[in-house]
Amino acid sequence: MNDLKQPSAPPGAHRTASDERGQSSAVEPHSRYHFFRVIQSYLDAAAKLAGTPEHVRSILSEPKAEIIVHFPVRMDSGEYRLFKGYRIQHNNILGPYKGGMRYHEHVSLDDLKALAAVMTWKCALMDLPFGGAKGGIKFNPRDVSRDELSRITRRFFHALGSNIGPDYDIPAPDVGTNAQTMAWALDTYMNTVGMVSKQAVLGVVTGKPVSVGGTHGREKATGQGIVHTIRFWAERNKFDLQGKKLILQGYGNVGSNVAVLLSHLGVSLVGVGDHTGYLVNPEGFNTYRLKQYVEKNGSIAGYPNGSKISREDFFSLQADLFVPAALENQVGPAEAEALQVRLVAEGANGPCSPEGEAVLQRRGIDILPDVLVNAGGVTVSYYEWVQNRRSEQWTLEEVDERLERAMRDGYERMEHFARAHHCDFRLACYGVALERLARAYEAREIFP
Numbered sequence: 355m356n357d358l359k360q361p362s363a364p365p366g367a368h369r370t371a372s373d374e375r376g377q378s379s380a381v382e383p384h385s386r387y388h389f390f391r392v393i394q395s396y397l398d399a400a401a402k403l404a405g406t407p408e409h410v411r412s413i414l415s416e417p418k419a420e421i422i423v424h425f426p427v428r429m430d431s432g433e434y435r436l437f438k439g440y441r442i443q444h445n446n447i448l449g450p451y452k453g454g455m456r457y458h459e460h461v462s463l464d465d466l467k468a469l470a471a472v473m474t475w476k477c478a479l480m481d482l483p484f485g486g487a488k489g490g491i492k493f494n495p496r497d498v499s500r501d502e503l504s505r506i507t508r509r510f511f512h513a514l515g516s517n518i519g520p521d522y523d524i525p526a527p528d529v530g531t532n533a534q535t536m537a538w539a540l541d542t543y544m545n546t547v548g549m550v551s552k553q554a555v556l557g558v559v560t561g562k563p564v565s566v567g568g569t570h571g572r573e574k575a576t577g578q579g580i581v582h583t584i585r586f587w588a589e590r591n592k593f594d595l596q597g598k599k600l601i602l603q604g605y606g607n608v609g610s611n612v613a614v615l616l617s618h619l620g621v622s623l624v625g626v627g628d629h630t631g632y633l634v635n636p637e638g639f640n641t642y643r644l645k646q647y648v649e650k651n652g653s654i655a656g657y658p659n660g661s662k663i664s665r666e667d668f669f670s671l672q673a674d675l676f677v678p679a680a681l682e683n684q685v686g687p688a689e690a691e692a693l694q695v696r697l698v699a700e701g702a703n704g705p706c707s708p709e710g711e712a713v714l715q716r717r718g719i720d721i722l723p724d725v726l727v728n729a730g731g732v733t734v735s736y737y738e739w740v741q742n743r744r745s746e747q748w749t750l751e752e753v754d755e756r757l758e759r760a761m762r763d764g765y766e767r768m769e770h771f772a773r774a775h776h777c778d779f780r781l782a783c784y785g786v787a788l789e790r791l792a793r794a795y796e797a798r799e800i801f802p
């Protein structure tokens with residue numbers, strides 16, 4: 355197999371998105387970040403608060419399964435490249451494994467283990483009948499053609515085979531993937547594993563286009579959930595959102611929908627960044643136009659109505675709200691010292707390092723944690739899965755109404771735990787989740 359090429363960077367070569375374009379300014383400054391260890395330390399702290407039995411804490415400290423597949427794909431040039439794909443299944447005591455598929459050049463086993471665990475806490479906090487999983491492929495989807503992307507996705511899901519399924523493990527979009535990726539995944543699954551009962555396996559993935567069994571409201575669901583939680587926080591803090599300023603990192607599915615939906619509440623986007631760099635516009639960006647621009651051009655680079663600024667200057671912009679909606683570990687101590695906002699709402703998973711979080715807390719900047727804030731996506735994914743099982747199609751209004759109620763219930767569960775245990779919101783989210791998981795283990799006990 356001499357003609358198989360490895361697409362990933364050599365071990366130890368921590369390339370950044372800007373390196374790929376030959377620029378020198380790093381956009382990911384903390385490359386040796388141990389995300390999984392960070393998640394384990396939150397688990398340990400919350401288990402103490404929640405009085406979680408030691409054997410349950412220990413089960414939850416590692417995933418149940420770590421699946422790695424290698425698969426060849428024919429590229430447009432006629433060459434073959436070997437890809438490495440992962441699916442980490444963290445826990446399924448509450449229901450089928452559930453979580454996104456990430457296509458990114460920095461995908462790693464340890465980060466996916468952390469992200470899969472966060473899915474377990476998220477589903478438990480939101481009272482969904484799902485466990486936690488995460489997966490992906492280590493490559494840059496921007497480097498390949500649409501046809502290549504389709505073949506990579508299809509070979510990946512073919513390689514996963516019956517390791518996924520509508521009652522077993524249900525993938526969804528994440529960074530670098532979208533509704534189209536899920537449509538290819540569904541089609542592959544239906545034509546291989548699920549070929550004898552195609553309709554019965556519609557729910558094998560969520561975040562699909564509405565035309566192939568997706569739900570109304572899924573595309574904006576994560577952004578909508580983030581905006582609901584910001585609203586609940588504002589209500590409690592008597593903070594009028596009208597006329598306030600937002601800075602946002604990441605203008606993909608999550609970030610762009612947050613910006614558009616917050617603009618409906620009178621919040622203006624004054625600073626924005628993505629993998630290509632950062633822009634400022636003190637008058638406020640037209641969030642719709644920027645969304646259309648990014649959909650057409652793949653990034654904010656070259657958008658005419660904004661001036662370029664450095665990453666450092668972006669973090670010190672005067673604003674009221676900051677929503678990180680890109681990748682993990684973006685707010686370390688330096689960024690946390692620089693931020694001039696009242697609230698950080700974690701749209702991305704794990705955007706604040708523990709050191710960054712400590713600085714924000716010391717400076718009196720509130721944090722709404724990922725486990726709750728971005729749970730709107732998996733919540734509406736659950737609605738999609740229920741509709742698939744019942745052969746139903748709910749209206750957008752119905753989905754929106756249910757989502758708002760679900761986010762409010764999650765917020766109240768978090769607040770209640772934080773008050774009862776005198777802890778911050780992140781540990782409260784973990785605590786609520788652990789209580790629910792521990793009840794399930796207590797009733798079922800450990801086999802045999």
Ligand code: NAD
Pocket residue numbers: 371381382527528529530531576603604605606607608609627628629630653679680681682701702703728729731732
């Ligand atoms: P996406 O691929 O649609 O967008 C990702 C954005 O991040 C893009 O704008 C990209 O340019 C930017 N980005 C990538 N690398 C960057 C870097 N080094 N510096 C600055 N910006 C960078 O992905 P998404 O679905 O919007 O996911 C964003 C975050 O939200 C992730 O942490 C993901 O896990 C989380 N999340 C997504 C969903 C969902 O439903 N899609 C649900 C819950 C949580």
